Amino acid sequence: MTSFLHPTTDGSVFGSVHLGYVVVQSNRLSDWRRFGADAIGLHVDELDSSTLRFRLDDRSCRFLIRRGPAEDVIALGWQVDDHETFDRIVARVTEREVPIIEGTPEEAALRGVERLWRFAGPKGIAQEIFTNAVTTPEPLRMQSSGWVTGEAGLGHVAMLSREPESVRGYFQTVFDSRLSDYIDENISGLKMKIRFLRVNERHHSIAIANIRGVKIDPIRTSVQHINIQSGTLDDMLDSYQRVTDLGFRMQWSVGQHTNDRELSYYCVTPSGFELEVGWNPIVIGPELESTWEPSTYQGISSWGHSTVGETVLNKFAQFRQALRTVGTPEIAVPELTGGVSR
Template sequence: MTAVNPAPSVFGAVHLGYIVIESNRLADWRRFGTDAIGMHHDALSRDLMRFRLDDQECRFLIRRGSAEDVVATGWHIDDHVSFERIEARVRAHGVPVVHGSDEEAALRGVERLLRFPGPKGITQEIYTTPVTSAQPLRMLASGWVTGDSGMGHVAITSAKPTQLRGYFNTVFDARLTDYIDETISGVKLKIRFLRVNERHHSIAIAAVRGLPVDPVRTRVQHLNIQAASLDDVAQSYQRVHELGFDMALSVGQHTNDKELSYYARTPSGFEWEVGWNPLVVDETTWQPSTHQGISIWGHTPVGQTIVDKLGQFRLGVRSLARSENTVPALSGAGIPDD
């Protein structure tokens, strides 16, 4: 009997490339992104702006709208073979794939893109060729780490974490890096960390253990970008305070990827993590494990009141009444999960 070769993997050819955010608070986003976090800003029109981290024209596209949330994530695919493999997978599962217009591609700083539905209503977009800019970076930070690891990560809360893990496994061959078990205010959380390249994780999925609730209003819980130096983290932390933006979690260090970071609250309400020096996964030796608690030290809540906690509880209860879209056709039924 002839052995059947497994389908070729796209792992390692996928990198988080850009994020699309919809907000009516563009003036606040400009101050947050440039004056507080320290990114390069380009104003495109009254309704559109972009932030750069490196020579790629767009890493964050902010467009005017009422969502106050992330509405799309863009994934840079290394080569056309991997790009077409992902497209074929999505189509084979009966999920619609749409070609982005030339204008949409230009706004995102890419030559062409495809989009398809993603979990929690976050559209997934893929592209192969980013457009680079010769314009020098004008930013307060000394630099940001992108390259082979992509540009950071996205963290999502979900009432259906196994299905979300299955989705990213089906589409991008994402691998489980590790878990964190954490208890916050008596609520037990399990966080799954998924990687698509050498970065410890490009996607984190947090869930309340034993309860199908989602205590976060926004589609994403936080975004992460990696600073080039520890000084950049410290200086941006100080600017966030001085400019009056809310701090969600103080400086601390994570147990699993060892990243030193803090979490600020964005004008749209979700959190923004600025981190430094996370470990890089060695595929030849790495084994998934479970860590107790998200932090070795620090990451203490800043300014959280009982009113805030009650608000999160109410959101969790309300989530029971709404259906969370996991794109079932791509959710990878049967993916093992501890």
């Protein structure tokens, strides 16, 4: 545990929640295997013809890829530090009459946890909570020398939402997330606002973007990207080169973000959402936490992060997807939004 305040002293679960794993449904398992192991440099375990798992550390599972048609992230797994924290989260969900169910033993085993409970989340992404992860002494077989997880969790998830205040309210209600900062950015003539939320010492575990002035979503997948953090700059740059050499699509070149100062690049996964591989972001430890005030940054990057291989066809596909969302309500969990605004 960190030295953040915990439920026994302040009633908050902040600092006791960590992104533990990501569940993806895809029919492109052979591409995912090549992408994860050969390009990004993760440890891969092929459990059967329908199941892949990626490891980054001693956990038996950090990414679970299961055969299915969604081509999307379908669940996020959050580890909570203790049973008191767990009970507090469960109470928040059930008191607002949102169903919460226990996962089957098979589901828990596949995710590398002892037990898990599941409830509805924004954009149709199931939220799963657990206390005990399964570790393994089996040595990692991967091209990377290591990844940063620990107290900061696996990384972060970013999504584009037509109802950003509701999504922010959801994570504040359930996990006591705190606002780290905002970014205002113009992309292809559209004004975008991004909110960055933290639930522990990682600068953000959730990022929520919206297009200002118009409720459209040009992204097919429920998440825009998932982030993982390289242990060294060389590891990050080596994986960039492998992604390029192996022919996987690079979306944004290496650059540095304005707010968390992370160096990173973005590539496109076999399922269509992006993976950000980063290095050395700001850590908001207890000392910084006590004085942190949210700021608004102009622009996502201080340098780099240039688009790579963007085509007219890509733009047309995004425009067509945006039109599909007009008039269609975004999947939400209004009982858990908490009435947060801005």
